[in-house]
Amino acid sequence: MIAQQLRDSGEFLALTLAHPDGLSPCHFTLSNGTHVEIWDTGVIYFQPPQYGQHDIVLSCGIHGNETAPIELCADIVRDILTEKLLLAERLLVLFGNPAAINLGKREVTENLNRLFSGHHSKGAGLINAERQRAKALEIYVSRFYQHTEQPRQRYLYDLHTAIRGSRFEKFAVYPYLHGQPWRKQQLEFLAACDVHTVLLMQSAASTFSYYASNAHGADAFTIELGKVRPFGQNDMRRFAQANTTLRALLTATLPELPAFESIDFNIYDVYRAINKxxxxxxxxxxxxxxxxxxxxxxxxxxxxxxxxxxxxxxxxxxxxxxxxxxxxxxxxxxxxxxxxxxxxx
CATH class of the missing domain: 2.40.50.630 (OB fold (Dihydrolipoamide Acetyltransferase, E2P))
Structure with a gap:
């Protein structure tokens, strides 16, 4: 029944928000041959019949009130399920914190984006739903990336919007790479998404993007697409370039991107963190x-x-x-x- 409902409507986000505490796993195949698996509420996996060398995770809603990325990802999922978008790469889409999304709040109890890389189990341990969700999301990402022993290119784009406005509306946080060089190709991809400001982290972190980068060798970023607004108040035209570029990546139709030129970017380095x-x-x-x-x-x-x-x-x-x-x-x-x-x- 769920399979047919999703084929007809594509409304996986609505299904997720109706079951914030969990969904029973299920799987089905679309008429175009794309295999679909629901692993949990807010966790949906797609495998096209033929796919390239890219394993892509799109995550959103790690903070429940950051609605523009949630709407963007919900539209992509809807178009895949209703066969308007034909994938050419394996894809895992994550709606991070359904309970917080329902409340329209950044978090229910604790900041989910401070609980990865095992931080969910430190101190008092798995004492709330956000800590349990962080651990589950780590497991799902590991499951997705461990699909094959053959070397594959791993990506994770964790989409956010910021609490306040910014001199640069869109910017990306590049996790600490432990001495490895930053990838020019990924900066070119960010520019194609209309993201020209990049913040380079200089230490390990408890964020989702750092987890994917450090634990799985993924090209991973926290991408801030604008300012927090309620559902229905986002001007999605402001995210058109990011939407078009992500869809091109998923369908293997990404054109050759303009070569990296430092003049096109605002690059910042972390100087210090001030902790409360x-x-x-x-x-x-x-x-x-x-x-x-x-x-x-x-x-x-x-x-x-x-x-x-x-x-x-x-x-x-x-x-x-x-x-x-x-x-x-x-x-x-x-x-x-x-x-x-x-x-x-």
Whole structure:
């Protein structure tokens, strides 16, 4: 019954949100030969009858109120299920946190994107649904990538929107590569998605994209496509380039991309992270200050009890400021411009 319902409507997101706590696994085959498997609520796998060397994960809804990527991925899934989009690559689509999506909130209990690479089981362990979901998503990604022993190219694009506006509407976070060079081809792909600003992480993290990169050798990114808005209030025309480019990747119709030119990008390096240490943590700038805003050296950014955090370097800019994070988590990331031409492969 579920199989026929999905063939007719393609509404996997609606099915997911109607069953936020779980779906029984099932599988079926579309008339074009594409094999479909539902592994869990929000987890759907596609294998076309003939497929290339790319194993692609698209994830969204890791934060439940980031609706534009959820709508984008729901449309892709709908078009695959209703056979308007013929895949040429294996694909796993993940709607990360269905319960939070239903609530229209970033999280239910805990930030899901701080629980990967085993962080879900540290401390008190698997004490809430987000920790359990993080562990399950790791298992599903591992299952997907371990399809064959033959070498294949692995991708994970974790799609988000940011809490606040940004000087650069779209930007990507490139996980720490432990000394490996950044991939020029992936930067070219990001540019084709209309993402020209890239933040280079310099340490291990508990994010989903770092997990895929570090544990599975995937080309993985956290991609911020704009600002958080409620369902129905997103101008999807602003994401048209990302949508078109992702669909071209999935259908093996991606044209030759323009060669990387550093002048086309805004590249930033992480300079330092400011972590919240007490409940007295306070930001000393307006709530509507945009990501990548910079201030003169010496400007007070935040206080945490008796501790003051000030701008230390020329060009230092702030990103992801959030005074409401849990104690011990990052409250501001400070970044500086960087040239990477010599470190690309």
């Amino acid at each position: 240490q007490t409940q007295d943590f306070k930001l000393h700038f307006a709530d509507d200050v945009e990501n990548f805003t910079s201030y003169p050296i010496g400007t007070l950014l935040a206080t945490d009890g008796d501790i003051e955090y000030r701008v230390e370097r020329e060009g230092e800019a702030l990103i992801f400021p959030n005074a409401k994070v849990a104690i011990g988590q990052r409250a501001i990331l400070m970044v500086v411009p960087k040239s990477i031409t010599a470190h690309l492969k």
